[in-house]
Amino acid sequence: MAAHAHRLDGIGSTIFAEMSALAARTGAVNLGQGFPDTDGPPAMLEAAVAALRGGRNQYPPGHGTPELVDAVVAHQRRHYGLELDRSQVVATTGATEAIAGALLGLVDPGDEVVVLEPYYDSYVAMIQIAGGVRRPVTLRAPDFRLDLDELAAAITERTRLILLNTPHNPTGAVLTRAELEGVAALAMEHDLVVVADEVYEHLTFGVEHVPLATLPGMFERTVTISSAGKSFSVTGWKIGWASGPAELVAAVEGAKNWLSFASGAPLQPAVALALNEHDEFHERLAADLRAQRDLLCSGLAELGMTVYRPDGTYFATTDVSAFGYDDGRAFCLALPERAGVVAIPSQVFYDDTEEGRHLVRWAFCKRPQVIEEGLARLAAVPLEA
Ligand code: PMP
């Protein structure tokens, strides 16, 4: 008897959990899983405590606590000039549930989903669980730019949606306005929905993040996803949201209602407060991350890796071919024992495993002293196979 349904065939556990467990077991410095090691705005934490003590502990509305929904509406207006109403936002259990809701709510079995490769691992799992077929379009080193001809070639008459991610995990690429205009033109030409995962919307370093939904004609066909985890450094709270036209948001919510229904009652008003009153937090966080990026990237380059310096996110990618391992996975599995550091092999984010074979992702959403400790450990031992 098979232990699981076929919809889970080939879907392992997430590489992030696997590598964090390895870090915990070996006492390694964890430059793998992307979570910050400093807290979000103190007023937000206090608001959560107050909500918890103030009786906000029963089911919130599945659609989202009104304060949070209103705060997302205000955020989209203030930052991007988008005018939404409450029916155009749904709160979710992290961006992860918004992604799941979008794919389950919008993709029929056999529908094709065009996705940027390297991809975030939950996309692959949820496309498969929804019965969809993924069509990756590869972002290639050194710049990880989006090739619009390759995107056009990936679209067929079975394509239902494009699953976009900018700023992009794991490469740190931030799609340019020209690239996004190309995506928009193709989406309109082929009448496609775009799910735009923009969880790193505030984490860019001197380049502009352009929300796809702000391009002419695109709001009507875009589901935009974000998360307090990234914007306010509370990844464990799992408060996310999707926004877009009411019919598309209703489809996300239609699936989400049967996943968690609702979650995070005392956390939702706290995130609402942060969204309304703590824009300055994003700027500080992005400035800190930029300095941490530079620290990490310079240190890794000194160790002999080819470093692809990112314009956004928590992550930098390096090529480790110089060290003679068969692939980045072998390098990453040896690293905790050898050097006491954990990183993520990017190969697992590719269908075209050759393309990602020697790429390794390092997280810099860690305090400078943690990054320095990681670099010192790497410098103290030979890294060759
Ligand atoms: N999308 C991307 C691109 C991510 O990197 C992550 C996780 N960090 C998520 C979605 C999931 O976000 P959440 O933790 O809010 O579920």
Ligand code: GLN
């Ligand atoms: N998004 C985080 C990363 O890319 C991890 C999320 C997770 O552990 N599922 O590292």
